[in-house]
Amino acid sequence: QKEVEQDPGPLSVPEGAIVSLNCTYSNSAFQYFMWYRQYSRKGPELLMYTYSSGNKEDGRFTAQVDKSSKYISLFIRDSQPSDSATYLCAMSDGSYIPTFGRGTSLIVHP
Amino acid sequence: DGGITQSPKYLFRKEGQNVTLSCEQNLNHDAMYWYRQDPGQGLRLIYYSQIVNDFQKGDIAEGYSVSREKKESFPLTVTSAQKNPTAFYLCASLRDRGTEAFFGQGTRLTVV
Numbered sequence: 001q002k003e004v005e006q007d008p009g010p011l012s013v014p015e016g017a018i019v020s021l022n023c024t025y026s027n028s029a030f031q032y033f034m035w036y037r038q039y040s041r042k043g044p045e046l047l048m049y050t051y052s053s054g055n056k057e058d059g060r061f062t063a064q065v066d067k068s069s070k071y072i073s074l075f076i077r078d079s080q081p082s083d084s085a086t087y088l089c090a091m092s093d094g095s096y097i098p099t100f101g102r103g104t105s106l107i108v109h110p
Numbered sequence: 111d112g113g114i115t116q117s118p119k120y121l122f123r124k125e126g127q128n129v130t131l132s133c134e135q136n137l138n139h140d141a142m143y144w145y146r147q148d149p150g151q152g153l154r155l156i157y158y159s160q161i162v163n164d165f166q167k168g169d170i171a172e173g174y175s176v177s178r179e180k181k182e183s184f185p186l187t188v189t190s191a192q193k194n195p196t197a198f199y200l201c202a203s204l205r206d207r208g209t210e211a212f213f214g215q216g217t218r219l220t221v222v
Contacts, residue, residue, distance in 0.1 A: 042216065043216045
């Protein structure tokens with residue numbers, strides 16, 4: 001079992017839908033959680049960075065961490081075609097090596 | 111603007127040749143990383159460096175080499191010993207342990 005599990009998709013939704021992207025993990029030492037967006041042939045860009053449990057909101061994006069269930073989520077409200085990309089979760093136990101999920105491919109169709 | 115610059119964006123090389131990928135950062139970050147990304151496989155760590163003149167192997171270091179002579183620079187050499195070098199290579203940096211990673215725009219290496 002990998003330390004971080006992420007469904008590769010693709011996840012296809014209509015424009016305007018609420019999107020839920022998720023990762024599960026097994027290492028209870030993880031306490032820093034990140035979400036990245038990666039467009040085709042580009043480097044990943046940081047969307048959200050959270051520490052420990054709880055929610056964090058930034059515009060249309062909400063990151064949620066449930067440490068008791070070892071489960072993190074990224075919600076995208078009012079999804080747009082420009083949100084079509086691969087979304088990677090990442091986690092750290094405070095070391096120098098973050099652990100990445102494989103990424104979920106999201107397609108938002110008009 | 112601070113960031114990570116990878117060059118070139120696309121690179122073509124003949125089989126059996128060594129090739130060096132450039133990575134420069136002006137974020138004043140101590141730690142730098144090289145990842146390889148293949149379709150469906152996510153990010154795989156090749157090498158990382160926490161400080162100048164020191165670096166460690168990641169999960170797939172065979173056939174690669176690095177140097178860290180300056181804080182700003184972390185070049186990756188793909189040697190002829192790397193059996194399947196065609197891939198998308200990403201450089202990243204961290205300010206400190208546990209902090210968020212920042213990535214360059216990647217280099218697509220194609221070996222023919």
